[in-house]
Structure formats: structure tokens, C-alpha cells
Amino acid sequence: MSVQEGPVASRLPDSLVGYWENDLVKIGATLAAVYLLYVVAGLLLGYGLSGQLNSLRRLTFLIVLYSIGALVVNLHWGYSGLFNIGVVGFMAVGVYTTTILTRPVAGQNPTGTLPGLGLPLPIAIAGGVLAAALVGYLAALPSLRLRDDYFAIVTLAFAEIIRITAKASELQEFTIFGTTVGTGGGRGIRTYPNPINQFFEGTGAPIVNAVSGTIDGPLVSGWTFVLALTFVLVCVLWVIVRIVESPFGRVLKGIRDDEEATTALAKNTGSFKIRSFIIGCGILGLLGIIWQGSQGYISPSLFVPQLTFFIWIAVIIGGAGSNTGSIIGSILFVGTIYLGPGYVRRLVEEFVSLSGRATNFPDALGALAGGDISGIILYTLDQTSALRVILTGVLLIWLLKRRPDGLFGNRREMASSIDVESRVRDRQSNDSTAGGEE
Amino acid sequence: MTDTAVGGYDNVRAVRVREIVFLTETSEGCRRWISAMPSKLLDIENQFLLQGKYQEWPHEHISLLINIIKGEYHKHTAVLLRFWCISLQIIIYGVIMKMYPHVTLGPIGTVRERLPFAEHAIKIAAIIFGLAVLFDMFRQLTTGELTIALIAGYLWRGLSYGLVIGLAGVGLSLTYDLLDFANFAHGDYITLSAFVGWGVAYLVAGFGQFKTGSLLFLGVGGTVYPQDVGISVTNAPIAILIGLVMAALVGALLAVALDSAVYKSMRGAGNITLLIASVGVAFILRYGAVYLFTQQTFGLTADSWSYKLGLPGGTVTITSASLLLIFVSLLMMLGVHLLLTQTKLGKSMRAMAANQQLARVTGIPSEKIIRRTWLIGGALAGIAGFMIALLQGTINYQIGWTLLLLVFAGVIMGGIGSVYGAIVGGILVGLITRVSLIWIPASFTEATGFAVMILILLTRPAGIFGGDVS
Numbered sequence: 001m002s003v004q005e006g007p008v009a010s011r012l013p014d015s016l017v018g019y020w021e022n023d024l025v026k027i028g029a030t031l032a033a034v035y036l037l038y039v040v041a042g043l044l045l046g047y048g049l050s051g052q053l054n055s056l057r058r059l060t061f062l063i064v065l066y067s068i069g070a071l072v073v074n075l076h077w078g079y080s081g082l083f084n085i086g087v088v089g090f091m092a093v094g095v096y097t098t099t100i101l102t103r104p105v106a107g108q109n110p111t112g113t114l115p116g117l118g119l120p121l122p123i124a125i126a127g128g129v130l131a132a133a134l135v136g137y138l139a140a141l142p143s144l145r146l147r148d149d150y151f152a153i154v155t156l157a158f159a160e161i162i163r164i165t166a167k168a169s170e171l172q173e174f175t176i177f178g179t180t181v182g183t184g185g186g187r188g189i190r191t192y193p194n195p196i197n198q199f200f201e202g203t204g205a206p207i208v209n210a211v212s213g214t215i216d217g218p219l220v221s222g223w224t225f226v227l228a229l230t231f232v233l234v235c236v237l238w239v240i241v242r243i244v245e246s247p248f249g250r251v252l253k254g255i256r257d258d259e260e261a262t263t264a265l266a267k268n269t270g271s272f273k274i275r276s277f278i279i280g281c282g283i284l285g286l287l288g289i290i291w292q293g294s295q296g297y298i299s300p301s302l303f304v305p306q307l308t309f310f311i312w313i314a315v316i317i318g319g320a321g322s323n324t325g326s327i328i329g330s331i332l333f334v335g336t337i338y339l340g341p342g343y344v345r346r347l348v349e350e351f352v353s354l355s356g357r358a359t360n361f362p363d364a365l366g367a368l369a370g371g372d373i374s375g376i377i378l379y380t381l382d383q384t385s386a387l388r389v390i391l392t393g394v395l396l397i398w399l400l401k402r403r404p405d406g407l408f409g410n411r412r413e414m415a416s417s418i419d420v421e422s423r424v425r426d427r428q429s430n431d432s433t434a435g436g437e438e
Numbered sequence: 439m440t441d442t443a444v445g446g447y448d449n450v451r452a453v454r455v456r457e458i459v460f461l462t463e464t465s466e467g468c469r470r471w472i473s474a475m476p477s478k479l480l481d482i483e484n485q486f487l488l489q490g491k492y493q494e495w496p497h498e499h500i501s502l503l504i505n506i507i508k509g510e511y512h513k514h515t516a517v518l519l520r521f522w523c524i525s526l527q528i529i530i531y532g533v534i535m536k537m538y539p540h541v542t543l544g545p546i547g548t549v550r551e552r553l554p555f556a557e558h559a560i561k562i563a564a565i566i567f568g569l570a571v572l573f574d575m576f577r578q579l580t581t582g583e584l585t586i587a588l589i590a591g592y593l594w595r596g597l598s599y600g601l602v603i604g605l606a607g608v609g610l611s612l613t614y615d616l617l618d619f620a621n622f623a624h625g626d627y628i629t630l631s632a633f634v635g636w637g638v639a640y641l642v643a644g645f646g647q648f649k650t651g652s653l654l655f656l657g658v659g660g661t662v663y664p665q666d667v668g669i670s671v672t673n674a675p676i677a678i679l680i681g682l683v684m685a686a687l688v689g690a691l692l693a694v695a696l697d698s699a700v701y702k703s704m705r706g707a708g709n710i711t712l713l714i715a716s717v718g719v720a721f722i723l724r725y726g727a728v729y730l731f732t733q734q735t736f737g738l739t740a741d742s743w744s745y746k747l748g749l750p751g752g753t754v755t756i757t758s759a760s761l762l763l764i765f766v767s768l769l770m771m772l773g774v775h776l777l778l779t780q781t782k783l784g785k786s787m788r789a790m791a792a793n794q795q796l797a798r799v800t801g802i803p804s805e806k807i808i809r810r811t812w813l814i815g816g817a818l819a820g821i822a823g824f825m826i827a828l829l830q831g832t833i834n835y836q837i838g839w840t841l842l843l844l845v846f847a848g849v850i851m852g853g854i855g856s857v858y859g860a861i862v863g864g865i866l867v868g869l870i871t872r873v874s875l876i877w878i879p880a881s882f883t884e885a886t887g888f889a890v891m892i893l894i895l896l897t898r899p900a901g902i903f904g905g906d907v908s
Contacts, residue, residue, distance in 0.1 A: 160843060161888050167881065361655060362651030390726060401715075404711060
């Protein structure tokens with residue numbers, strides 16, 4: 001696969017260009033740049049070692065999870081041409097199934113918490129992944145004949161139905177076949193304990209005690225968990241790369257480029273699309289289990305559609321069709337839009353002394369009319385979560401207008417093993433140079 | 439299936455000319471063969487060949503043709519050329535058919551592709567399900583679990599809710615058809631214009647008594663409460679009306695401004711690109727509303743007059759808000775109907791919706807029509823937003839988003855591009871979601887609407903009216 005020199009490569013000295021072409025170097029360099037930014041921000045905010053480590057832990061945690069989501073979206077959209085905007089629904093199915101499977105059975109559960117089936121965590125995780133894949137099958141089976149924008153509406157409606165079901169008070173606690181289970185409704189439900197935390201609270205406690213002089217104890221289990229998640233990311237990347245480079249993946253790329261042509265080559269495109277969709281949904285179920293599930297508590301409000309589009313924008317930044325692009329897109333999205341506004345707010349509060357307070361917009365506006373801009377700045381900084389989404393929207397539109405291919409969209413892998421288009425390009429460039437000589 | 443215009447005229451449609459069957463859209467090979475000319479023109483010339491059967495022509499084709507003949511759209515010579523080309527083709531066809539009466543100009547006999555088994559199964563299942571539901575309703579009525587008053591209450595609420603959905607759907611349906619993308623920001627046009635409309639209504643009702651800023655921002659942060667302002671349909675009709683007009687204005691301006699800022703430079707960028715861009719617009723609008731109004735849910739109206747209609751088994755409460763809603767919605771729908779049938783703008787809009795290329799060829803200024811379509815669609819969305827807030831008595835930043843998927847359900851049900859379909863579809867969605875309360879718990883009201891939409895998409899993606907209503 002030939003790599004076209006991007007704008008970054010052209011600005012680097014020749015000796016470094018060779019390194020830049022390596023995908024790992026690209027990811028590492030982007031990650032290092034974002035880390036550096038946050039270390040500097042941490043220094044400015046006066047964080048100690050523990051504070052710095054914790055800030056980087058949170059950054060890495062989100063980057064890894066968004067990367068997994070982005071890789072799946074890329075498998076669906078970038079490789080198979082399936083426009084899935086119900087990502088969050090499949091995550092919800094995974095994590096809710098696992099939670100209900102692991103909750104202690106009725107009678108053994110602590111008072112005030114919901115009972116479940118009391119299965120061990122590994123079996124429950126497998127159950128959650130299978131449930132997400134099954135729901136993916138149900139969503140994809142009838143919808144594959146639809147146009148891609150109808151498919152998008154169906155997946156979104158599916159995700160909303162799942163969220164409404166999880167929120168329904170009727171399913172908060174119910175008894176079926178003599179077993180009492182429940183989703184917790186709008187109040188949410190406590191999830192399973194994180195095994196890594198359990199390890200460091202039990203047998204691993206001496207390790208925590210040994211380092212507790214230099215850094216905070218919880219950081220040990222936190223970073224171990226992040227490393228475990230990174231391992232999961234590597235596994236997911238390996239699986240997806242294996243899939244898209246196999247004959248199966250070539251058919252997927254063929255479907256994306258021209259479904260009719262692929263059908264003409266006697267490939268049952270529907271079956272390939274369904275299988276690709278199911279694999280992705282299973283991984284999304286796993287993502288929900290290790291993301292929201294690991295936080296100890298889930299509620300339907302965690303699974304709102306905007307999370308889907310947060311994952312989507314990571315893919316769009318990186319460029320659909322490139323796994324490296326998806327990971328770099330996730331790093332950039334989490335580093336700038338997702339966590340950025342919060343840090344900017346803390347930095348402003350640290351270094352700019354702003355008097356006056358505004359708890360609502362008309363007050364802030366009134367202060368502004370009186371010549372006091374600190375009110376509106378404080379109010380704006382308080383609205384971090386709204387600003388994050390507004391920024392996402394602005395970036396989405398800007399990217400689609402200016403760089404619809406994203407950073408690595410030009411690296412879209414061809415369905416055929418020979419790059420036919422490059423031959424055409426070569427011929428055209430030869431013709432044009434030949435024409436110039438005449 | 440991929441590029442078939444769903445909901446428009448170019449649907450699966452077989453036209454018989456003597457023994458010759460033209461399949462305009464179903465057969466790929468045939469479509470390639472005739473792709474040189476717009477299918478609508480082909481239809482017109484086919485109808486010429488039918489001689490004397492023009493009473494079967496679709497109404498709009500006749501008017502279009504008459505317009506062409508009268509020279510109403512003869513602004514460009516291209517139209518004239520096109521017309522002569524058609525005439526020439528007609529003569530050629532006529533000659534061929536005179537000389538070789540048995541010649542075939544297209545595939546014969548393959549009028550319809552055989553439906554796969556799954557579709558038959560789905561259809562039969564839907565019919566059985568519908569019958570079972572009806573049967574169960576009568577059973578519940580006889581046993582007394584269900585009363586006439588209860589059903590009437592559901593129907594009344596479903597109708598008012600459905601009218602709002604239909605009103606909001608008109609704009610969505612038209613722009614979906616004209617620009618070929620699902621506008622996910624439409625729900626947030628509803629939200630933002632409802633907020634501004636209600637702010638202005640508060641300002642008018644409480645002017646002088648409270649601070650202007652608090653009134654305009656609906657008393658965000660607990661500075662003004664609805665009981666203080668005491669706004670309702672009967673107490674402050676002027677404020678409500680001014681707010682309604684304001685909501686329509688804001689909706690219209692918002693739609694046009696966003697079109698020229700975002701969508702205009704992306705025409706023809708592909709439906710998925712535009713869809714994602716509209717999600718970006720939706721985010722900016724929705725969280726812009728959060729920035730201005732926070733995530734608070736505002737109570738809006740004070741108690742007002744209502745009428746209790748006595749029916750067997752209880753009463754149905756008819757509020758002044760729902761009466762105003764039904765009156766305004768019907769007025770707006772009548773207005774849209776008159777606009778579409780009586781004015782030149784409406785005719786151009788319908789022509790564009792039916793066949794965009796042909797409309798351009800006939801000299802309709804497409805950009806201007808698109809702008810006016812946004813204007814009308816945005817205004818109706820604004821009115822729908824103001825009305826749904828009035829009906830519910832509350833407003834928050836998600837009001838439009840919650841409505842959006844139901845609006846999509848109505849639009850798809852009615853067939854994309856069909857204005858009347860969107861209205862009828864919207865009313866149906868409203869009725870279905872409310873009447874389903876007989877069997878399904880209230881938590882699932884919206885889920886029922888979405889499920890119905892998915893079912894419609896799977897079974898009849900062209901809409902239940904076959905998409906031939908526009």
C-alpha cells in the first residue's frame with residue numbers, strides 16, 4: 001500500500017520522513033504531543049506527581065475507549081459502508097446484560113440494590129457481548145435492503161428504543177420464570193466490581209502500600225486498569241486488521257466501493273454485511289462493559305445519542321477507512337474537544353482573577369451591558385459540557401466542508417489487490433508530461 | 439433500489455403502450471436504456487401514444503404539460519429544444535409501431551419482481567396483528583376494562599399531538615426530497631424557535647412587571663415563575679399569538695440562515711455527508727439552547743379554561759390549548775394546501791419535488807425555490823414547536839429532539855416528498871402512539887412510534903400511500 005505524503009511529511013527533514021511513514025510513530029508522536037500539552041497544563045495548575053499521573057490516566061482511559069469505538073465505526077462505515085449511528089444502543093445492551101447477569105441473586109443482594117442472576121464476571125461478559133451481537137443481528141437483518149440514510153434512521157431509532165426500554169419504570173424490577181431481575185429504570189443500577197480494583201484491595205494490597213509514600217494508592221489500580229484496556233484495544237485492532245486483510249475484508253471493501261459489482265461477482269453481499277455488523281456490535285457490547293460498566297453505576301442517561309457522535313467525529317477527524325486515522329482521531333478528539341474545555345476553565349480560573357458571578361445567561365448579559373465582561377466569561381466557562389458538544393458540532397461541519405476525507409482519508413484501502421486507479425493516474429500524468437514536451 | 443427516488447413519482451411503475459411494457463424503474467437494464475431522458479418526459483410521450491386516454495394522466499403531468507405548451511416556462515430555449523426532441527421521438531416511435539406492430543421496445547411481461555417470502559410473511563403478520571389488536575379492543579370494551587371515554591381521550595390527545603408532528607413534518611419532508619438528505623437539525627429548529635417564541639410571549643404578558651431579561655429567558659434560575667406571569671390561552675391571547683408569530687419567524691429565519699451558511703455550499707455532497715453536517719448543526723443549536731437556557735425544564739402556562747365532555751364511562755377534558763392547537767394547525771395546513779395548489783411558488787415546489795431535473799429544464803429557479811421551501815418548512819417547525827410547548831405546558835432543550843424521530847416516522851409513513859402524506863402520517867403517528875397506551879405502558883409511548891417507523895421502513899419504504907400523493 002503506497003502512502004501519499006501528507007502535509008506533515010513535506011515539512012519534516014528528509015531523514016525523519018522515513019520514520020513518519022510508520023503508523024506506530026505517527027500514533028506515538030500524536031500521543032506524546034497531547035501528553036506534553038497536559039503535563040504542561042498540569043504544571044501550570046500546580047499538580048503534584050499524583051495529580052499529573054491521575055490527569056494522564058483519565059486522558060489515556062478515554063483515548064483507549066474512544067479508539068475502540070472508532071475502530072468499530074470504521075469497520076462498519078470505512079470498510080463495509082454501513083452507516084451505524086446507533087453505536088450507543090449496542091453498548092447499552094452489552095453493559096446492561098452483563099450487569100443483570102452478575103448482580104447477586106435475590107436474597108443474597110445487599111438491601112436496596114437490585115437482584116440479578118449471580119453469574120461469575122467472565123461468563124457475564126461473554127453473555128453481554130453475545131447479547132449485543134444478537135441485537136445487532138436483529139437490527140441488521142431486515143434493514144440491509146434499505147438506503148444508507150434509512151439504515152441510519154433505523155439504527156438511531158433502535159438505540160433510542162433500547163434507551164427507553166432501559167429507562168422504563170415497568171422494567172425497573174420484575175419477576176420472570178420465578179427469578180427477580182431488573183434494569184433499575186431511570187434510577188440506574190449498580191454494576192459489577194472491577195476485578196483489578198478487587199485485586200489491589202486484596203492480594204495486591206502490599207504493592208499499593210509500597211508505593212503509597214510517593215503516589216496515591218488508587219492510581220496503581222487505575223493505571224493497571226488503563227493498561228489492561230490498552231491490551232484490549234490492541235486485541236481489537238489485531239482482530240479488525242485480520243478481518244479487513246482477509247478475503248472476507250476484501251469483499252467488505254468491495255461492497256463499500258460498489259455493491260452491485262460485488263454482487264455480480266457472486267458474493268452474497270447481504271450475508272457479508274450482516275456478519276461485519278454483528279462482529280462490530282459484539283465489540284461495541286464489550287466496549288460498554290469495560291467503559292460504563294467499570295464505573296460502578298450505570299443509568300440510561302449515559303447512553304444518549306451524542307456519545308455515538310463523539311465516537312463518529314473521532315473517525316471523521318482521522319478519515320474513514322483508516323485504522324491509524326481512527327486512533328489518531330480519538331487521541332485528538334479526547335485531547336482537545338473532550339477534555340480541553342475543562343482544562344481551559346481551570347487554567348483561566350487559576351491565572352485570571354475574575355470578580356463577579358453570573359448563575360444564568362440574562363445576569364451575565366446584564367453584567368456585560370454594564371461593561372463587566374468577567375460575568376459572561378465565568379458563565380461560559382461553567383457551561384463546559386454544553387461547550388464540548390457545540391465545539392463538536394462546529395468541528396463536524398468544518399471538517400465536512402474543508403477536509404471531508406479527514407487526516408488519513410487518502411489512505412483508503414482499495415478493494416482490489418492491484419491499485420487500478422494508480423495506473424490510470426500514472427497514464428494521465430505521463431500523457432500530460434508528454435503533451436507538455438510537444 | 440439504491441438511487442430510486444422513493445416517494446416521488448418515479449416509483450415502481452409500469453406503463454403499457456399497446457403490447458409494449460416499459461418498466462421505468464424496476465429493471466436495471468431498461469432503466470439504463472431510457473436514462474437519456476427524464477422518466478417523467480418518457481411518461482408524457484407514452485401517454486401521447488395512448489391517444490385519447492389522457493384522462494388517466496396524473497393531474498400534475500397535465501398541468502405541467504399545459505404550462506409547457508402555454509409557454510409559461512418557456513424562458514429558456516432549452517425547454518423548446520427539449521420539447522421538439524420529444525415530439526421527434528414520439529413520431530419515431532409511432533412510425534416504428536406502425537411498421538412493426540410486434541416489435542418490442544423493452545422487456546415484456548416482467549411487470550413486477552416477485553416479492554420475497556419474507557415480505558409476504560411480514561404483510562400477513564401485520565394484518566393478523568392488526569385484527570388481533572382490534573379484536574382485543576372490543577373484548578376490553580365489553581368487559582369494561584376499557585371505556586368509550588378512555589378511547590376518546592386517547593384519540594383526542596393523539597390528534598392534537600399528531601397535528602403538531604404533521605406540521606413539523608411538512609418542512610422536513612420537502613427538504614428531504616428536494617435536497618435528498620435527512621435533516622437531523624429539524625428538531626432543533628423546533629426547540630430554538632419555541633424557546634424564543636415563548637420568551638417573547640412572556641415578555642408581552644409580563645412587560646413592566648418583571649425584569650425584561652428574566653422574562654425573555656423564561657425566568658431561568660428561578661427569577662420568574664409561570665404562576666407569576668399567569669400566561670394561558672384564555673388569560674393572555676395576545677401574548678400567545680405574538681409568541682406564535684415570533685416562533686414562526688425565528689424558525690423561518692433560522693432555516694434559511696443555516697441553509698446558506700452550511701448546506702448551500704454542500705449541495706450534491708452526498709446524502710450521508712449532508713446528514714452528518716446536519717447532526718453538527720443540531721448539536722450547535724441544541725447545546726446553544728442549553729448554553730442560553732440551561733438544562734432546566736420550564737413550566738410555561740397557568741391553568742386555563744377547559745371543557746369536560748361527558749361520555750359513557752367518564753369524561754374527556756378538552757383544554758383551550760388543544761383547541762387553539764387544532765385550530766392553528768388546520769389553518770396552517772389549509773394555507774399549505776392553498777400555497778401548493780394555487781400559487782406559482784407552490785406549483786414550482788411540487789414540480790421540483792416531482793422531478794428536479796425536469797423542473798430546472800423548464801426554467802424554475804431551483805435555488806430560489808429551495809430557499810423558500812426552507813422558509814416555509816422552518817416557519818411551520820417554529821409553529822409546531824410553540825404549539826407542542828403550549829400543549830405540554832413545559833419546555834426543555836430536548837423538546838425538538840424527542841419529537842424529531844416521531845416526525846421522521848410520520849414523514850416516512852406518508853412518503854418522503856409528499857406534503858399531504860407528511861400531515862396524514864404525522865396524525866397517524868400521533869394516534870398510534872396514544873391509542874397504543876391501551877396495551878403498552880406509558881414509558882414506551884415514544885418507543886412505539888419508533889417501532890412503527892422501523893416497521894414502515896422495512897415493509898413499505900415508499901410510505902403507506904405508495905408515495906404518489908404529492
